[in-house]
Amino acid sequence: MTTASASAAMRKVSLAGIMGNRGALWAAVILMLLLLLVPVALPGYQTLFRTILMYVALAYGWNTIGGYTGYVSFGNVTFFGLGAYCSALLSAHGVNNLFADVALAVVVNAAFAALVGLPILRLKGHYFGIATLGVALAITDIVGNLDAFGGTGGLALKTVDEAHFSIYYYAAWLVTAGAIGATFLVARSKLGYAFVALRENEEAAAVLGIAPTRYKIVAWAISAAIAGAAGAVFAPANGFVDPSIAFAEDANVFPIVMTILGGIGTVAGPFIGAIILSGVNELLARWFIKVHTLFFGAVIVAVVLLLPRGLVWLFGLRGGARTWLKSLAAYKA
Amino acid sequence: MKLRPMAALGLVALCAALTAPSVPVAAAGDTIVFGSAVSLTGSLTKEGHLTQEGYDFWKSYVNAHGGLKVGGKSYKVDIKYYDDESKAATAASLAERLIDQDHVNFILGPYGSGTAFTVAQMVERKKIPMVEGNGAAEKIFSQGFKYTFAVLSPAPRYLEGILDVAHSQKPAAQSVAITAASDPFSQEVAAGAAAWATAHGMKVVYNNKYPENATDVSSIVSAVKAANPDVILNAGHLQDALLVHKGLKEQNVQARAYGYSVGPDTPDFTGSLGKDANFVFGGAQWSDAVKYRADRPGFYATAKEYAKAFDAVYHHRPDYHDAESTATCLAFQYALQDAGSLDPDKVRDALAKLDVTTFYGILKFDSRGMNVYKPMVTNQIQNGKLVTVWPRGLAEAKVEYPTPPWGQR
Numbered sequence: 001m002t003t004a005s006a007s008a009a010m011r012k013v014s015l016a017g018i019m020g021n022r023g024a025l026w027a028a029v030i031l032m033l034l035l036l037l038v039p040v041a042l043p044g045y046q047t048l049f050r051t052i053l054m055y056v057a058l059a060y061g062w063n064t065i066g067g068y069t070g071y072v073s074f075g076n077v078t079f080f081g082l083g084a085y086c087s088a089l090l091s092a093h094g095v096n097n098l099f100a101d102v103a104l105a106v107v108v109n110a111a112f113a114a115l116v117g118l119p120i121l122r123l124k125g126h127y128f129g130i131a132t133l134g135v136a137l138a139i140t141d142i143v144g145n146l147d148a149f150g151g152t153g154g155l156a157l158k159t160v161d162e163a164h165f166s167i168y169y170y171a172a173w174l175v176t177a178g179a180i181g182a183t184f185l186v187a188r189s190k191l192g193y194a195f196v197a198l199r200e201n202e203e204a205a206a207v208l209g210i211a212p213t214r215y216k217i218v219a220w221a222i223s224a225a226i227a228g229a230a231g232a233v234f235a236p237a238n239g240f241v242d243p244s245i246a247f248a249e250d251a252n253v254f255p256i257v258m259t260i261l262g263g264i265g266t267v268a269g270p271f272i273g274a275i276i277l278s279g280v281n282e283l284l285a286r287w288f289i290k291v292h293t294l295f296f297g298a299v300i301v302a303v304v305l306l307l308p309r310g311l312v313w314l315f316g317l318r319g320g321a322r323t324w325l326k327s328l329a330a331y332k333a
Numbered sequence: 334m335k336l337r338p339m340a341a342l343g344l345v346a347l348c349a350a351l352t353a354p355s356v357p358v359a360a361a362g363d364t365i366v367f368g369s370a371v372s373l374t375g376s377l378t379k380e381g382h383l384t385q386e387g388y389d390f391w392k393s394y395v396n397a398h399g400g401l402k403v404g405g406k407s408y409k410v411d412i413k414y415y416d417d418e419s420k421a422a423t424a425a426s427l428a429e430r431l432i433d434q435d436h437v438n439f440i441l442g443p444y445g446s447g448t449a450f451t452v453a454q455m456v457e458r459k460k461i462p463m464v465e466g467n468g469a470a471e472k473i474f475s476q477g478f479k480y481t482f483a484v485l486s487p488a489p490r491y492l493e494g495i496l497d498v499a500h501s502q503k504p505a506a507q508s509v510a511i512t513a514a515s516d517p518f519s520q521e522v523a524a525g526a527a528a529w530a531t532a533h534g535m536k537v538v539y540n541n542k543y544p545e546n547a548t549d550v551s552s553i554v555s556a557v558k559a560a561n562p563d564v565i566l567n568a569g570h571l572q573d574a575l576l577v578h579k580g581l582k583e584q585n586v587q588a589r590a591y592g593y594s595v596g597p598d599t600p601d602f603t604g605s606l607g608k609d610a611n612f613v614f615g616g617a618q619w620s621d622a623v624k625y626r627a628d629r630p631g632f633y634a635t636a637k638e639y640a641k642a643f644d645a646v647y648h649h650r651p652d653y654h655d656a657e658s659t660a661t662c663l664a665f666q667y668a669l670q671d672a673g674s675l676d677p678d679k680v681r682d683a684l685a686k687l688d689v690t691t692f693y694g695i696l697k698f699d700s701r702g703m704n705v706y707k708p709m710v711t712n713q714i715q716n717g718k719l720v721t722v723w724p725r726g727l728a729e730a731k732v733e734y735p736t737p738p739w740g741q742r
Contacts, residue, residue, distance in 0.1 A: 044433030047426035141544070144515055152515035152542065156476060162458040238422055239454040242447065242517065244545060245421050289416050293374050 024268035024312045031275060032180065036173060039166035046169050050237060052278040053172040054230050058255035059262070059270035060179035061226035066256065067265035068192060069219040070199030071121070074252065075132030078139045079109040079224040081246035083231025085143065088155040088241040096158050098171045101232040109228030110221040121216040124202075140247040154242025157235055168237035175233050179226045184267050186222065195219050196265070261303050263310030272311050365401060365408045365675065367665070368415075368431030369441040370452065375419025376546050377444050379571050379601060380654055384444045384467055386647055387658025388412055391666075393646070394632065401666060404673040417443055424448040428455040438675055439463070441661055442481075444654075446470035446488070446518035453481040462681045464664045466618075466657035470517045474701035482684050482702040484660045484693070486709050488518050489525025491616035492566050494711030494723045495592035496529050498614065499564045502734045506563035506589050510539035512553050512577060513568035519545070522568035522594045522616075538562050545569075547576070554580040568594045575605055582609055582739050589735035590614060597714055598652045608717075612736040615712045615719075618653040619660075619693050622721035622729045623710060628690045631670075632663055639692045650719070660693035667696070 038049045058080060066072045083105035090101055120131040144152045160167060186192045194215045197205040202212050235241050254277070255270070262273025280299055284292040306328070307314060314324065369388065372381030392410050400407045413435055417424035424443050431437045432455070440456050442449050442465020449468025453476070456463040462480050469488040473481065492511075499506035509530050513523035520542065527537050539560040543553050554577065557565060565588045567577045574596025581591070590612075596602045597615030621640035633639040639659070643651040651659075664687060669675070672683035688697045694707040711723035713733060720730045736742070 044430050044435075047429045051422070051426060144544070151520075152545075153472060153517045153520055156472075159454065159458070162460075165458060238425065238451060240421070240450050244447065244516065248420070248422070250420070285416060285418075289414065290373050292416065293418070 024263070024266070024272060024315045027315075028180070028268040028271040032173075032177060032271070036170075039169050046166065047237075048282065050169045050172045052274060053169075053176045054234050055251075055254055055258060055278060056271050056274040057172070057176040057179045057230040058227055058251060059258040059274045060176075060183050061223045061230065062255045063183065063259050063265065063270045064186070064195075064226070065216075065220050065223040067259055067269075068187070068195040068199065069216055070265075071216060071219070072125075072129050072256075073132040073220075073223070074129050074256075075134075075136035076223060076227050076255065077247050077249075077252035078132075078136045079113065079227035080231040080234075080251050081139065081143070081243070082109055082112065083228030084235035084238075084241050084246040085149055085155075085231075086228070087232045087235040088157050089149070091157040091236065092150075092155055096236070098167070098233060098236065101236065102171075102175065102229045105228035105232035106225045109224040113221045113224030114217050117217040117220045118213075121213060121220060136247065136252065140243050143246070144243040150242070152243055154240055154245070156240050157238075159236055159239045165237075168233060171233040172230075172237075175226075175229045178229070180267070180271060182222065182226065183270075187267050191215070191218065199265070257300055257303075259310075261307065261310055263312030266310070266312045269310050269312045276311070363406075363408055364411050365403070365439075365669070366411045366413060366435070366437045367439050367441050367662075368413045368428070368435060368437030370415045370417040370424045370427035370431070370443050370448070372419040372444050372448070373414075373416040375417075376572060377419040377570065379599060380467070380595070381419070381444045383599065383652060383654035384658045385414065387466070387651075387655040387660075388441055388662055390643055390646060390651075390655070391632075391659045391662035394642075395666070398631075401669060403669045403675060412441065413437055417448055419445070419448075421447040421451045425451040425455050428452045429459075432456070432459045432461050437461075439665060439677070439680065441465070441658075441665075442467055442483075444468075445516075446473060447516060449473055449481075449483075450517075453478050456480045460681075461677050462684055464661045464684065466661035467654065468518070470521050471703070472517050472521070474703045478702060480681055482664065482698050482704075484664055484696055484704050484707075485618050485657050486707055487525075487703055487705065488521035489528070490709050491522045491594040492526035492568065492592055493529045494616055494709055495566065495590065495614040496526060496533070496535065496564065498711055498723050498732055499590040499592075499734065500533060500535060502589075502732060504589075504735070506535065508536040508538045508560075508562045509564040509566060510557045510560050510562035510588075511537065511541075511566045511568065512539075512550070512557060513542045514545040514547070514570065514573050515542045516545040519568040519570075519573075519594065523566075526566055526568070535564075547573070550576050550580050551584070553577075554584050554586060557581075558584055558586040562588055564588060564590045564592065566592045566594075567596075570595045571599050571601060574602060578606060578609065578613065585739055587736075587738055591736065592616065598712060598719065599654070600649045600652065603714060603717055603719070608742050609739070610714045611716060611742040612733055613714050614722075615714075617710050617712050617721075618707075619656040620653065620710050620712055620719070620721040620727075621650065622727050623692075623694060624727060625690055625692060625694050627692055629667060631666060633692050636692050656693050660691060660696060663689075663691050663693070664696050 062076050086105040087101040143149045194210045258273035258277050259270045263269030284295045371384050395410050400409045415427040440463035444467040446468040449465050450473050457478050457480050464482045466484045469485050471487050511523050513519045530537050574593040592614040594616050597613050598617050603610045621636045623636045627634040667689050668683040672679040697706045699705050710721050712719050713722045722728050722732045
């Protein structure tokens, strides 16, 4: 196979990319169904897998704005944190209901994203990224200085007892399934095509009648609603929220790395990436208890070098290792 | 070589490895297994390592002396560790695994109040007792938890001794500036110090917080300089203490006394600051100058004996993190003997009733699970050496006060 035909194969994948590779999508669906069994089959790993589900949802939230629309946000943890605080504040006022938590978080975060998006979604590229980072840092500090939010001392939430604790797991599963479903539907709809059109060429899209700011705000609001819902189900299970937990660096960075590992701007990518990265992180922590973060860093570097377009791209490649090497060379050329 | 089957195979292998039982531990049989998620990486790494030293030192002692006798049977002890990366959410997930997957008998606490809080919630649900020696925030103990006990004095006490020292010297310190990291522990420490100062007629001329894990505190230091206090206090952890003290030197901020909640006690403080560390005060849960004598056999009876044996193993003087971690294990040791059983609920009840004096001081818990019966000590670094200067009955040396200008220390 020549380099030319390898890059032709890649083009084919990238056109199919809006849906993601079909095999990868099926793998994600089957894994997702298997994850339903965790509370029964592996009770001691419930919190671990609930955390993985949380990252999957966050990765889907990020993929909507960063993958489909191409606006790379470094501030999606803002919505995760505000979602967590929605639950904490409801609990502080005597409301302990997961549906209420998620509903409030979705509404608050979509509205907040739209409001903040109006000015900052007019920025492009690096400027947008830096502005989102600024929003995240500012909100962390504001929340830490508001007494109603418990300041830096945080807020405790009422949690259910051990016998009923798996409801938090199923709630996280539902939020994640919802995020995957929403991405699937959006990717097939006119909305999804508009997002991709904006990513590929904003001016051309505007000429075709796609109002850039309006669509970008919709994309960011969907992204925020998903992240907020993930935060809303995380907080009651954790039982305690303070700014360092709600606006944790991990919740900001991991979803981005996971999406890139799985395949940016695809339906199955974030799921595959989140599962594999969480799994690798977990195993390294177990095998190399004192230096695992070093190995984890090496894994991330290796991913960027060897799988620049993510695992979904690898699944989609027909042929063997030589095709992969050639495609890699073509991608870097 | 086809890529797709390989990738699929890899995915299956990963899932299998993930859910395979980790290193098997013998929870049953002749070993009592404790589990602990401590900070071996992240911002609290140094403190996490000291915690682990304190636990391991106790384990070696017990196993070398025929194990623990519980209900007429001798048990070896073992400790299963995980790394919580200095993150609260990770600590909770690890505690769950220790209890449900590794089937440990009991939990030894993590380092830090935030992590201790989330682990406390986990053990409460699982009804497995935890004793901890490194999470002093009172917030943990106002939730009505029944399975969490702390051997250390509450956070608001940390800096009181330093204020008492400076206030009773000549010329007496009249004003204080307090800087604090934003984590719950440091906030409680700062609030406690401010309350003490106000109650004793001292003026709090500056009291502000900065984000935890901050890497630059120069604006805070400038504000402290402008307030011109007699005493400068910082509520934080080792990294904060180093950062603030270096900043104070850089901007040449002169005060009569400098005090830190965590830092001066750890071996790294003097190592990193050299002569600038001299004259600095540190609040401490324990020092090897305390004069308690154990009223029950089974471990070193005095602080001096403990310190000597500890130094022989780890080649440094035990700091209070080491001692409070060892004391955490001692609480279990005596409660297990009292309970005469490994049953979690019986051990919990024995812990609630525990009243024993050890090399570390009194181990006794109030209805919330806090040890309010043990006083704190205040140390000062004099000529590169850490000595205890307060309370007076335990003083090893005279307080050096006021602090001379930077460059002459």
